[in-house]
Amino acid sequence: MSGNARPSLTMKSRCLLTHRAMYGAEQLGSLPCVLHTIDMLIRDDVIWLFWFDHQGVIQSFGVKFVQHTPMFLLVLMALQRFNTANWGLPNGLPHGAPADEFVKLEELTAEHSTSDSQSSSISVNWSARTCRSLHFVGRCTQIFDALVRRRDAAVAKLSFPDVSRVSEAVIVQRAREVQTAKFDLQRHLPVLHFVADVRPQMSAIREFLNITTDACVARLTIWEKLTPIVHLRGADFRRCWFELIHAHHLLWNHGIRHLDPSAANMMVRYVGGASRCPQ
Incomplete structure (x- = not known):
């Protein structure tokens, strides 16, 4: 021109x-x-x-x-001549409208997984989306129903954090290394089954064009399924709330700082019909 x-x-x-x-x-x-x-x-x-x-x-x-x-x-x-990856559809994830069924994760390589939670043992219902945000920039977090070993209820969290952002898997691992004498911190931490960064990297075109911006990555994490604390009532709510605040205070003192410990981010697990407070 x-x-x-x-x-x-x-x-x-x-x-x-x-x-x-x-x-x-x-x-x-x-x-x-x-x-x-x-x-x-x-x-x-x-x-x-x-x-x-x-x-x-x-x-x-x-x-x-x-x-x-x-x-x-x-x-x-x-x-x-573009293939599906060139059009932005990564391998291992749905390329069409997802059906209401649980589909195995078989083509994603785990960055972290528990010994019995490899991708072949995890199934996700990609149509059961419980949380969705419509944005260009930001993490754009989505939550889907999932199963581990076909029986354990879980959730699949798909988000687009900055590459420089510390992975939640690393944060939880650091938290598990914190030792406390009088407070059982371990049972207040959520169970992370699996985490993988979806390929290809999203920064390729900006690197090719020499555009200097913060890159982000598509990250899939599989967590145990928990219940929002707002579902509790009375003494159960107060007990779990105080325990969760205490757990966050301990982690804060050890340099692990959750910046939004609001009610929407507080979850509990039920063990034998009784509420327990993991996070």
Whole structure:
């Protein structure tokens, strides 16, 4: 496009851009895990390409595809040869509308797992989504029902944290190393069955374009299924609440600091019909 001014977005085109962003957010949330999506904006004889992911938006300059037909055909030929991973759909996770059934995790390599909780022993119901957020940036956490060894209730947490963010698996492991004499801290920690970072890495295109932004990663963790503390009443609620605050205070003094110990993040487990306070 040397010698030619690059087409700019008018105010009307910017309104179309806003709609494109909304569509991009919907596409990223259309399946359990979409790493990125590619879209086009065509106005008259000008086309813009957009790359949407959980780190933001990358926009190309406008190309007059009639004047620069070879360039446009090259883009179409490249898109024609994309596989599912190129379109942002990672292997091992649903590529279509998930059915209401538990599906085994067989193609994910664990970064951490318990000795009896390999990916082949874990099943996830990708249609049973109990928590969903529709955003471009941020962790965009989703929660799904899961099973370990076909019998133990669990939850699958899929989120997009920054690469620099310490993994929850590491935090829980550090917490288990804390020794206390008078307080049983171990039983107040949740059981983590499995964690894996979904491939490919989402930072590849920004590294290729030399865009310096904080990279994020798609991370899947499998936890024991717990019950929100707000379901308790009376003395049970007060007892568990005080124990949880005490556990957080101990961890805080050892440098492990939960920054949001609110009621929404407090969970209990039931053992023999009685409530216990893991986190």
